[in-house]
Amino acid sequence: MSAPRRLSAVWKWIRSNTRRTLALAFLLAFMLLNVWTFRHAWAMTHYSAGGKSTIRPEEMTRFGRAKVLLTGVNLPRPANERTPADLNLEFETLRIQVPGGVELEVWHLSHPQPRAMVVLFHGYGASKAKLLDETREFRDLECAVLLVDFRGSGGSTGNATTLGLYEGADAAASCKLAEYLAPGRPVVLFGRSMGSVAILRAIAHEGIQPAAIVLECPFDRLLGTVKHRFSAMGLPSFPCAQMLVFWGGIQHGMNGFAHNPVEYASAVDCPALIMHGEIDKRVSVAEVQAVFAALAGEKQLEIFPGVGHESCHRTRPDLWAQNVAQFLDRVCREEK
Template sequence: MQLLKSFRLGRKSKKRFFQVVMVVFLFLNGLSYLGAYALTHFSSPGHVGLGLPRPNSSRLPSDIGLEYVTQRISINQTEWLETWFIPAQHHVSTGTVLLFPGNGGSKAKQLLAPTKVFHRLGYDTLLIDFRGVGASSGNTTTLGIREAKDVALALSYAQHSNLQRPFVLYGVSMGSAAILKAIAHEKINPDAVILELPFARLLDAVRSRLRAIRVPTFPMAEMLVFWGSIQHRFNGFTHNPVTYAKQVRCPALLLHGKLDKWTTVAEINQIFQNLNGSKELTIFPNTGHSLLVTVDKEHWQRSVDQFLKGV
């Protein structure tokens, strides 16, 4: 009798255990689904919704003394990229730099500071808002995956507009990841690339951000990448700029902050080693994941100027 009682209690305990496991599993999946949605969607000002505030800014190139032309690159009948074209000083161009922002950034928010330096160095510049940010169409980001197509489209636009070569692609963080993916998967051939603060692997980038807010990385990082992949129909587990770098054969300048808590110097060295063309690496010793031209403008300009002279 006692044995039967113990058996029934054991079955109830197991059932309760599996119920608890199922509830935790469903809770974590629901939380991850909402988290992935919030991290890859933008909400417009004045609208209540799940998502990050849409990256935008009221700043214009004219605010820093640069003349510009606003242009749209058509993707299809309902989608477009907005750009600013800023001619070189005295309209005498050494080449054209195409600039791409990082996640949560826009051409107005992140690209005016480096543009001012490229302008001083004699380059035409084309500043691009990815889909979902600034004045481009859409309200989502795919952390460099779909944005690779935007990079390829912008370069094709520059080529067909007969802008001055060489064509140099400059990206910040996610913008760098998009450039690397565009070279590897969209088969673009820029004349040179400047990659600032790229991440090596999407999964590791998610893990580092979870660690920063003291959330256990396993299994949350994997679940966030999984649900983000489902929502946007891509495989985030293979979104690895360190692998894309193997396809880069043009001159490349890699810029990184030594104190970057999102991407380690070891990961940056892996990307650098995988680049197959002529390459340079500049480490800024006293900063982290910040727009480097705003941290040490002279060091940034020297590195960029020296690199571009060899392109």
């Protein structure tokens, strides 16, 4: 049979089997969509061996967005490009064993008479070196400091991230180390973005009891923050956001739909300070307010004008230092 006749026969079959054709087309599209979201979930939660990190969607050209949609993001394994020594701060490197075979790298900056022990947790796609400027501020406030690399980041083992879920165990182990290193001193946990989520998770599910917590831009629900990623790309989130959370959960053996910091927050009864950027496009002010409202203890919310999803200290160091110093003073007075 010639090619034109074969095409004619195929077209005739399609016209006479419309429902079956539509069902096959839908099935094929559904399968391709699952493959696509599986790959994107993998790329967003597994660190690559190298290459340049994918830039923010707001900075992409149309061609750049199309390429990312096709191939997924590139998330190089976060490295520590600086150490406290670069700020003339003495430190020692420690390692923590976490259940599941994970080993965390920690920088310890001791103090002869610390007012408190502050433990700092970095955000998504970052390492502890990103918090060195905040570390210097806490040192100026006469605190001992622990800087922690989450699993997969910096000097810790692993190559994946779960956006604060399994990192909750990392935060809990670090808190216990802090209590051991500074007995009798209040332990204050500081986290940015994913780091703040890990703190809430550790309190709710690991049973730690810090003296106080300082959180920057915590998201309220994992599904919500994934939806924001699609919005930043100029795309509707349904159903891809739901499928991405589903496949990410399958890949990491967790229920991503139940990873909701707004629910963890109800377990927090210690003093809490939340700082958030007014123009944050990754986590809305309303979402942070929901987390704040759920906190059960003494609490304070500070919205930083003109700040996005970034370091509040880097963009408004004066406002950051003022809020943190006053909060720490209250915590240390109450702990005496």
